Amino acid sequence: xxxxxxxxxxxxxxxxxxxxxxxxxxxxxxxxxxxxxxxxxxxxxxxxxxxxxxxxxxxxxxxxxxxxxxxxxxxxxxxxxxxxxxxxxxxxxxxxxxxxxxxxxxxxxxxxxxxxxxxxxxxxxxxxxxxxxxxxxxxxxxxxxxxxxxxxxxxxxxxxxxxxxxxxxxxxxxxxxxxxxxxxxxxxxxxxxxxxxxxxxxxxxxxxxxxxxxxxxxxxxxxxxxxxxxxxxxxxxxxxxxxxxxxxxxxxxxxxxxxxxxxxxxxxxxxxxxxxxxxxxxxxxxxxxxxxxxxxxxxxxxxxxxxxxxxxxxxxxxxxxxxxxxxxxxxxxxxxxxxxxxxxxxxxxxxxxxxxxxxxxxxxxxxxxxxxxxxxxxxxxxxxxxxxxxxxxxxxxxxx
Amino acid sequence: xxxxxxxxxxxxxxxxxxxxxxxxxxxxxxxxxxxxxxxxxxxxxxxxxxxxxxxxxxxxxxxxxxxxxxxxxxxxxxxxxxxxxxxxxxxxxxxxxxxxxxxxxxxxxxxxxxxxxxxxxxxxxxxxxxxxxxxxxxxxxxxxxxxxxxxxxxxxxxxxxxxxxxxxxxxxxxxxxxxxxxxxxxxxxxxxxxxxxxxxxxxxxxxxxxxxxxxxxxxxxxxxxxxxxxxxxxxxxxxxxxxxxxxxxxxxxxxxxxxxxxxxxxxxxxxxxxxxxxxxxxxxxxxxx
Numbered sequence: 001x002x003x004x005x006x007x008x009x010x011x012x013x014x015x016x017x018x019x020x021x022x023x024x025x026x027x028x029x030x031x032x033x034x035x036x037x038x039x040x041x042x043x044x045x046x047x048x049x050x051x052x053x054x055x056x057x058x059x060x061x062x063x064x065x066x067x068x069x070x071x072x073x074x075x076x077x078x079x080x081x082x083x084x085x086x087x088x089x090x091x092x093x094x095x096x097x098x099x100x101x102x103x104x105x106x107x108x109x110x111x112x113x114x115x116x117x118x119x120x121x122x123x124x125x126x127x128x129x130x131x132x133x134x135x136x137x138x139x140x141x142x143x144x145x146x147x148x149x150x151x152x153x154x155x156x157x158x159x160x161x162x163x164x165x166x167x168x169x170x171x172x173x174x175x176x177x178x179x180x181x182x183x184x185x186x187x188x189x190x191x192x193x194x195x196x197x198x199x200x201x202x203x204x205x206x207x208x209x210x211x212x213x214x215x216x217x218x219x220x221x222x223x224x225x226x227x228x229x230x231x232x233x234x235x236x237x238x239x240x241x242x243x244x245x246x247x248x249x250x251x252x253x254x255x256x257x258x259x260x261x262x263x264x265x266x267x268x269x270x271x272x273x274x275x276x277x278x279x280x281x282x283x284x285x286x287x288x289x290x291x292x293x294x295x296x297x298x299x300x301x302x303x304x305x306x307x308x309x310x311x312x313x314x315x316x317x318x319x320x321x322x323x324x325x326x327x328x329x330x331x332x333x334x335x336x337x338x339x340x341x342x343x344x345x346x347x348x349x350x351x352x353x354x355x356x357x358x359x360x361x362x363x364x365x366x367x368x369x370x371x372x373x374x375x376x377x378x379x380x381x382x383x384x385x386x387x388x389x390x391x392x393x394x395x396x397x398x399x400x
Numbered sequence: 401x402x403x404x405x406x407x408x409x410x411x412x413x414x415x416x417x418x419x420x421x422x423x424x425x426x427x428x429x430x431x432x433x434x435x436x437x438x439x440x441x442x443x444x445x446x447x448x449x450x451x452x453x454x455x456x457x458x459x460x461x462x463x464x465x466x467x468x469x470x471x472x473x474x475x476x477x478x479x480x481x482x483x484x485x486x487x488x489x490x491x492x493x494x495x496x497x498x499x500x501x502x503x504x505x506x507x508x509x510x511x512x513x514x515x516x517x518x519x520x521x522x523x524x525x526x527x528x529x530x531x532x533x534x535x536x537x538x539x540x541x542x543x544x545x546x547x548x549x550x551x552x553x554x555x556x557x558x559x560x561x562x563x564x565x566x567x568x569x570x571x572x573x574x575x576x577x578x579x580x581x582x583x584x585x586x587x588x589x590x591x592x593x594x595x596x597x598x599x600x601x602x603x604x605x606x607x608x609x610x611x612x613x614x615x616x617x618x619x620x621x622x623x624x625x626x627x628x629x630x631x632x633x634x635x636x637x638x639x640x641x642x643x644x645x646x647x648x649x650x651x652x653x654x655x656x657x658x659x660x661x662x663x664x665x666x667x668x669x670x671x672x673x674x675x676x677x678x679x680x681x682x683x684x685x686x687x688x689x
Binding site: 038041042044045048052055056058059062063095130131132133134136137138139142144146156157158159160161163164165166167168170173187188189190192193194196218243244246247248249250251252255257273319320333335336337338397398399400 | 427469558564566573578587622630663664
């Protein structure tokens with residue numbers, strides 16, 4: 001009887017325990033705070049993985065530019081959206097925020113979106129330089145995009161450098177200016193410098209970024225140019241404004257002798273320290289006599305009749321620099337002869353003009369665009385009534 | 401007596417409820433690390449790569465340190481990562497300490513923990529393709545944590561016809577810790593003003609090279625707000641001293657532009673406007689006068 005009572009008591013006790021345990025288990029399992037907290041971290045981890053995968057895709061599109069399948073898919077919609085009807089060189093899509101904006105706008109399969117920054121303009125990004133951000137460790141300037149995961153609203157900030165439109169000037173011996181028979185060459189080298197030159201002239205699109213994100217004190221009076229003018233070179237900045245724009249990007253206005261270095265075709269690419277720098281006046285040939293009246297090589301006055309002017313209208317030089325002859329005028333800073341600071345080879349002159357030679361420069365006072373501000377050394381444009389000459393420019397920088 | 405037995409049973413069985421949950425190393429910890437290290441700029445003092453850490457037993461050792469921007473990217477902080485190898489009753493421990501500045505870490509972790517992962521065994525730490533991996537055991541469960549370090553840069557590549565290429569996970573892309581404070585002008589610590597000129601004595605020298613071609617002090621040229629330029633001083637193969645700001649080389653009282661190190665010698669190594677002469681100043685810099 002005693003045994004029966006004891007076993008009954010144990011059974012009751014065990015039943016009570018079981019009920020209690022079930023209760024405790026139910027409490028832990030169903031407590032929303034506990035579960036949601038750990039679940040939240042798992043969700044965040046998955047969101048972070050998605051964001052990183054998307055970052056990698058954005059990086060790919062950024063670098064592939066015109067070669068990306070996204071440009072192929074959305075090009076026409078994108079141009080309509082940006083109100084661009086005129087032709088331009090598609091290679092300008094490389095490292096260009098327009099492609100990313102259009103992809104985000106037209107690609108319905110994306111599981112992220114860009115967060116529009118709190119700026120006065122309609123852009124989905126900011127242009128970041130060391131002059132407009134306090135974020136430490138910035139190496140080069142670039143475009144800041146904030147991507148947000150559609151499911152979790154987790155965000156990542158990506159800075160995409162726009163340095164892919166620069167070319168490296170190989171280390172070797174060069175010579176400044178035209179080759180004059182009998183005269184001693186002004187030689188120099190860059191064996192202890194890593195020099196990068198803009199592949200193309202600065203565009204209106206790039207100046208628009210300066211207006212939107214630069215110090216307004218320095219951009220006062222400069223007007224934004226959009227739609228069909230977006231990818232044309234910026235042609236109405238004074239020399240000081242050109243210098244300030246390049247400074248905004250952490251660069252310098254291109255020095256005339258480095259333009260010569262990047263354009264005169266070396267006679268022997270393997271010989272980096274030749275005894276003499278023999279130079280042809282044309283970037284496409286080593287022969288001084290091999291001039292060609294070809295609009296794909298020099299966009300001269302006659303070329304308006306065959307095709308409209310656009311950036312990168314001519315072939316690249318040996319170093320990869322575009323528009324080295326013809327097109328708009330191009331200003332430099334010339335530390336040797338400051339009054340020869342203008343590439344006069346341009347569409348203001350026909351193919352027969354003596355201006356179409358590398359290293360032969362006119363002068364510009366850097367302040368205005370009427371004829372009186374220029375010194376064409378007596379070889380003025382013929383039969384042209386130009387109110388304002390168009391002067392482009394490009395920047396350069398040294399790298400470690 | 402019966403009450404005590406009952407209580408023990410309840411406690412014993414309740415503890416089983418936690419078996420299904422994560423022990424020691426939680427996703428929460430993993431994410432806490434991930435969210436910080438993603439922005440790391442520098443990885444230094446990494447002492448191990450792929451081998452299991454078994455020595456010295458029972459003593460804390462520094463595995464590596466990371467330099468990370470703070471929120472808003474306004475300054476830098478340091479994460480010191482330590483590991484105490486388990487020995488007899490001393491448990492294995494991964495400990496991360498946070499220093500408020502970009503500083504070196506003490507050899508032994510003795511400060512306050514930013515994060516601790518206890519009861520760790522058989523730890524290996526390896527770095528490959530800008531990803532740091534922690535493989536370890538915790539209460540005999542295997543764990544593998546992988547942290548991307550996409551902002552770590554391992555130098556630059558200069559190739560003809562090409563733009564500069566950073567050796568990093570995504571060359572040309574950086575993850576930033578931007579917030580509203582990042583755009584406040586008063587927080588900007590980058591060096592120089594647009595009006596700074598060498599001729600006025602207002603330019604900031606960001607790198608000084610001595611006659612033995614050694615750098616004196618820190619290279620701060622990456623901190624120049626408006627870029628930097630090189631001057632001609634000791635004809636060093638890695639270049640001369642450098643100044644922040646807009647380059648006006650060749651102009652009156654400005655430094656001569658570099659003319660190279662192989663085609664010319666002496667005072668001809670600087671470029672000045674054709675009506676000026678390059679003269680060595682007291683700092684051994686060629687100046688156009």
